[in-house]
Amino acid sequence: MNAFSGPRQSALRLSSSQGFSLVEVLVALIVVSVGLLGLAKMESLALSSTSVAGVRSAVASQAANLAAMMHANQDFWQNSIVYPSTTFTSQTIPAAATVCTTSGAAACVPKSMADYDLNVWGTALKTVLPVYSTTITCSLPTSTLPVSCVIRITWPENAVAADTAQAQGNIGNLAGPDYTLYVQP
DSSP states (O other): OOTTOTHHHHHHHHHHHSSOOHHHHHHHHHHHHHHHHHHHHHHHHHHHHHHHHHHHHHHHHHHHHHHHHHHHTHHHHTOTTSSSEEEEETTSOOOOSSOOOSTTSTTOOHHHHHHHHHHHHHHHHHHHOSSOEEEEEEOOOOSSSOOOEEEEEEOOOOOOOSSHHHHTTTTTTSOOOEEEEEEOO
16 A cells, blocks of 8 residues: 555645645736736827817817808908918917907908907917917909818827837827818808
């Protein structure tokens, strides 16, 4: 008979098969850690994307506001010989000549209304985008085609890098985002 038979042999088998080894626990911790780091990166990317989407939505809304102002002052914007193209930035918002909200008053000629509208709009856009550049270009009126205008807004954008190439700046030559709206005043 074997020297390890009986209750001693079964106790030896139980003690060698119970629990995990230290190496198994460390491997499991590494796998869980890598998974949690990936989850944290995805969370920061999601938060950044939400912020970027919110800014882009606000820019689209501001461009639509300017389009509405242009529709309200058709006497000026449909005569684009007066104002064929303008470019301004968050640092050079056009100055409003006078507070002009209704037509017909002596100070509210169409050009004064347009200047006031651009001032109000540029100031409102600055609350959304601290740094931006805007170009408004209108076509010349013809007998067959109505005036059409293009509102283009560009701005720098901060975002979280999604991969190593972005983190190392390999896409640094790309221009910042822009929003273009075509309007027929």
